[in-house]
Amino acid sequence: MTIATLSTEQPAPGQAAWRRFRRHRLALAGAVIILVLVLGSAFAPYLLPFDDTYIDIMKRFAPPFSGAHILGTDELGRDVLARLMMGGRVSLSIGIVAMVMAMAVGIVVGAFAGFYGGVVGAVLMRLVDAVLCFPTIFLLLALAALTEPGPVTTTVLIAATAWMSVARIVEAQVRSLREREFAVAALAFGSSNLRIMFRELVPNAIAPIVVAATLNVAQAILLESYVSYLGYGIQPPAASWGNMLNNAQIYLTSAPWLAIAPGLAITLAVTSFNFLGDGLRDALDPRMNIP
Amino acid sequence: MARYVANRLAQAMMLLVIVSAIGFAILHLAPGGPLSQFAVSGQMTQEDLARVTRQLGLDRPLPIQYLDWFGRMLKGDWGRSYRDGETVLSVISSHLGATLELMTTATIIAVLLGCWIGISGALRRYSLFDSLATVGAMIALSIPTFWFGLITIYVFSVTLGWLPAGNRETVGDGSFFDLLHHLIAPALVLALVETAMWGRFMRSSMLEVINQDYIRTARAKGMPEWRILTVHALRNALLPMITVAGLQFPTLLGGALVAETVFTWPGMGRLFLDSIGYRDYPVVMGILMFSAIMVLIGSLLADIFYAVVDPRIRVG
Numbered sequence: 191m192t193i194a195t196l197s198t199e200q201p202a203p204g205q206a207a208w209r210r211f212r213r214h215r216l217a218l219a220g221a222v223i224i225l226v227l228v229l230g231s232a233f234a235p236y237l238l239p240f241d242d243t244y245i246d247i248m249k250r251f252a253p254p255f256s257g258a259h260i261l262g263t264d265e266l267g268r269d270v271l272a273r274l275m276m277g278g279r280v281s282l283s284i285g286i287v288a289m290v291m292a293m294a295v296g297i298v299v300g301a302f303a304g305f306y307g308g309v310v311g312a313v314l315m316r317l318v319d320a321v322l323c324f325p326t327i328f329l330l331l332a333l334a335a336l337t338e339p340g341p342v343t344t345t346v347l348i349a350a351t352a353w354m355s356v357a358r359i360v361e362a363q364v365r366s367l368r369e370r371e372f373a374v375a376a377l378a379f380g381s382s383n384l385r386i387m388f389r390e391l392v393p394n395a396i397a398p399i400v401v402a403a404t405l406n407v408a409q410a411i412l413l414e415s416y417v418s419y420l421g422y423g424i425q426p427p428a429a430s431w432g433n434m435l436n437n438a439q440i441y442l443t444s445a446p447w448l449a450i451a452p453g454l455a456i457t458l459a460v461t462s463f464n465f466l467g468d469g470l471r472d473a474l475d476p477r478m479n480i481p
Numbered sequence: 482m483a484r485y486v487a488n489r490l491a492q493a494m495m496l497l498v499i500v501s502a503i504g505f506a507i508l509h510l511a512p513g514g515p516l517s518q519f520a521v522s523g524q525m526t527q528e529d530l531a532r533v534t535r536q537l538g539l540d541r542p543l544p545i546q547y548l549d550w551f552g553r554m555l556k557g558d559w560g561r562s563y564r565d566g567e568t569v570l571s572v573i574s575s576h577l578g579a580t581l582e583l584m585t586t587a588t589i590i591a592v593l594l595g596c597w598i599g600i601s602g603a604l605r606r607y608s609l610f611d612s613l614a615t616v617g618a619m620i621a622l623s624i625p626t627f628w629f630g631l632i633t634i635y636v637f638s639v640t641l642g643w644l645p646a647g648n649r650e651t652v653g654d655g656s657f658f659d660l661l662h663h664l665i666a667p668a669l670v671l672a673l674v675e676t677a678m679w680g681r682f683m684r685s686s687m688l689e690v691i692n693q694d695y696i697r698t699a700r701a702k703g704m705p706e707w708r709i710l711t712v713h714a715l716r717n718a719l720l721p722m723i724t725v726a727g728l729q730f731p732t733l734l735g736g737a738l739v740a741e742t743v744f745t746w747p748g749m750g751r752l753f754l755d756s757i758g759y760r761d762y763p764v765v766m767g768i769l770m771f772s773a774i775m776v777l778i779g780s781l782l783a784d785i786f787y788a789v790v791d792p793r794i795r796v797g
Contacts, residue, residue, distance in 0.1 A: 320500045320503060331757060332766070412623070415627075416739065420627075442635050443639050450632070452628075460623035461623035
């Protein structure tokens with residue numbers, strides 16, 4: 191990461207190096223953990239001797255590290271590790287797909303608002319402000335209550351409540367970039383507005399967009415866990431990290447591992463994406479350095 | 482100043498119109514529209530539905546319906562709960578106290594703790610404390626609030642037995658000490674994310690201020706360090722925190738919903754979830770609109786208060 195050495199802040203050479211090292215180490219650790227989680231979830235059916243939906247009522251509530259089931263079994267005798275890995279498929283996919291959808295909406299809205307400015311820009315950005323007035327969880331649950339729950343609806347709804355911050359970032363970038371020489375030159379060449387927006391301006395704002403995308407995945411995984419925990423997201427028997435915690439509260443006294451394992455998985459995944467985003471911010475764009 | 486306030490008020494009114502339009506759109510997004518719950522019950526014939534639709538004016542053009550709905554909202558007529566026929570506003574207000582109690586306590590904890598962590602971190606940048614605080618804040622922001630609540634219940638209620646596992650008071654007790662005892666766990670759980678946020682913002686604000694020229698000037702003229710920090714740095718660094726308070730409000734409300742659910746706290750968030758469970762759409766919509774309006778007013782007040790204490794804002 192040689193770009194990071196361009197950082198304008200230089201407390202002391204040794205300290206600066208230590209700081210970069212430390213920051214990137216966490217981001218690197220985040221990237222490795224994400225890779226492990228993704229691979230573990232993707233190849234879950236081949237890695238485990240247990241089926242995540244196989245019910246074995248004789249072996250219910252087996253504690254962790256006490257036999258064949260490494261992380262124990264749940265109230266129906268299903269293997270917790272298998273459910274965790276299959277749930278990871280759902281939770282991580284929703285996080286990534288919701289991010290892509292939120293990014294698409296946010297980039298288009300932000301690009302149009304920033305490029306045209308004036309009335310178009312004002313209307314679009316006031317719409318962004320208005321949606322941001324609704325606390326995300328309230329909006330998400332109200333929408334989820336009105337629709338049929340399932341992976342697709344959950345993904346779309348999370349995207350619908352997460353595109354605004356991206357729109358704000360892209361709007362600001364496009365608004366300032368459109369005055370620059372390369373944009374003016376493209377206009378002079380006779381490029382269409384759409385071409386200038388999405389071929390010239392948006393690619394030049396890629397650094398903050400990538401950072402926002404990474405943080406957006408973290409946010410989407412968290413939101414999925416909230417709606418599923420509250421019962422309006424992924425429905426059983428399918429597992430997601432959120433809905434595995436749905437029943438855990440009832441068995442908190444007798445089987446605390448049912449609550450601990452999925453929560454750790456969520457925290458681990460979200461922390462990793464957040465650290466990765468932070469590291470990317472430092473590496474890609476030192477000016478945006480928000481400590 | 483008056484011009485700034487008037488300007489900001491006009492903006493807020495415009496936002497309110499858009500917010501209400503979104504709320505109205507969501508209401509009509511429900512399969513079958515506002516009458517869906519009657520259609521589902523199967524006790525109404527097609528003719529009944531048509532008659533009720535006409536009686537409630539649901540056959541009029543949508544813009545007219547919206548204006549009518551918006552006008553009634555402004556007058557305080559937010560409809561009645563399907564569950565017990567009470568007016569939506571009275572249902573909300575009977576649950577608001579518990580939520581405000583929780584939010585206020587959590588905010589006080591978060592502001593004190595977060596500002597202290599942020600300031601200490603900024604003054605000893607890259608020290609062990611600062612590094613731990615930065616990493617800790619990031620992890621705190623990544624922990625699902627409901628899970629942290631579950632773990633808190635497991636450790637402090639189930640295992641140690643120090644704190645009650647939920648509810649606002651012991652039935653039949655309700656003394657100040659009892660209320661406080663019940664408040665500790667949910668308030669701390671809600672305060673976790675808030676503390677991390679305040680710490681991060683406070684740290685960056687303090688860092689920005691202590692690198693300003695006037696701080697160097699103060700040092701150069703031999704002013705004692707404590708005076709520089711308290712009088713010059715801290716006062717300026719605390720200013721942007723007013724905006725943070727406004728920005729944090731939606732997150733705080735959302736966190737309260739989750740904390741209330743885990744700790745069976747009888748507040749607005751729990752009411753919201755219960756109402757969703759009962760398909761009590763007037764209350765669901767009422768709380769959704771109410772929370773959005775609270776956020777709107779919160780950011781309006783934050784902006785106006787900022788302009789009062791910092792004259793530089795009014796000009797721009």
